[in-house]
Amino acid sequence: MTYADQAYEQILKRIRNAELRQGDPLTEDRIAAELGMSRTPVREALGRLVSRGLAEISFGRTLAVRRLERTQVIELYEMRQILEGAAARLAAKHASKAEIFSLEQILEKTKPVKGSVKHKPNDMAKLNTDFHEAIVQATHNRYLQQQASQLNESLWLLNGTTFSFKGRSETAYNEHKSVFEAIAAGQEEQAEALARLHIERSLQIRLTMGI
Numbered sequence: 165m166t167y168a169d170q171a172y173e174q175i176l177k178r179i180r181n182a183e184l185r186q187g188d189p190l191t192e193d194r195i196a197a198e199l200g201m202s203r204t205p206v207r208e209a210l211g212r213l214v215s216r217g218l219a220e221i222s223f224g225r226t227l228a229v230r231r232l233e234r235t236q237v238i239e240l241y242e243m244r245q246i247l248e249g250a251a252a253r254l255a256a257k258h259a260s261k262a263e264i265f266s267l268e269q270i271l272e273k274t275k276p277v278k279g280s281v282k283h284k285p286n287d288m289a290k291l292n293t294d295f296h297e298a299i300v301q302a303t304h305n306r307y308l309q310q311q312a313s314q315l316n317e318s319l320w321l322l323n324g325t326t327f328s329f330k331g332r333s334e335t336a337y338n339e340h341k342s343v344f345e346a347i348a349a350g351q352e353e354q355a356e357a358l359a360r361l362h363i364e365r366s367l368q369i370r371l372t373m374g375i
Contacts, residue, residue: 167205172212174199179218179229180320186231190219218317232321234371240318241367245360247312248296252343252359254303256352263302264348270295271344276334288327288336295340299347299359326369339365 165173175195178184190213196206210227213219222228232240255263274283274291293316300312326332339362346355 167201168208168212171195171199171201171205171209175209175213176218176317176320179317182323184229185323186229186321187222188229189222190227190229192227216314216317218321230321237322237370238367240315241363241370243315244319245363247308247315248299248363249356249360251296251300251303251308251312252347252355253352254305254308255299256347256350256355258304259302259347263298267295267298267302267344267347270298271337271340274333274337274340276337283327283333285325285327285333288333289325292327292336292340299343302347322370324373326366326373329369329373332369335365336362 192203196203220230343358
């Protein structure tokens, strides 16, 4: 891994962990100093962020983490519907017994427990990511995996998590359970339809939250 790769991954990690949010400036000198690198690999990493749609020139000609408008969020979720639907279909076709078991284990961790405060929004968001990534891996399709990985980078730009919306942990569990059952049963069309519906409901909650 080159220094530019390392710089890119470190900046991406900060975006994913919400240490960098939409509109935050990306100053070459400051980032280079923080990472203990020269400006050259940082400049290359920032250029890559721009090409991937994760950074933009903001007011004052300053490079910053991209701000997503409502229409962009909708477009992002439209693509997510397509990819997640295709992933569920292919997982229903190709998932191994071990992968099905792994999915079930992740699902079990998100099961609502009455009166429990076990699931915090950020914890649920992490488990949600694990569940969706496990489905993508179970497709055994390297091209879909590449596209899903790039899409996920854009999703990291979104503020907060839909799991902070009241009742979302419970409804998401039920949606995941339905998707899982279709995948485990090898029901390709059903798995795709349920996965697309799950993402559509996530979008509606995201829009209700005001992006």
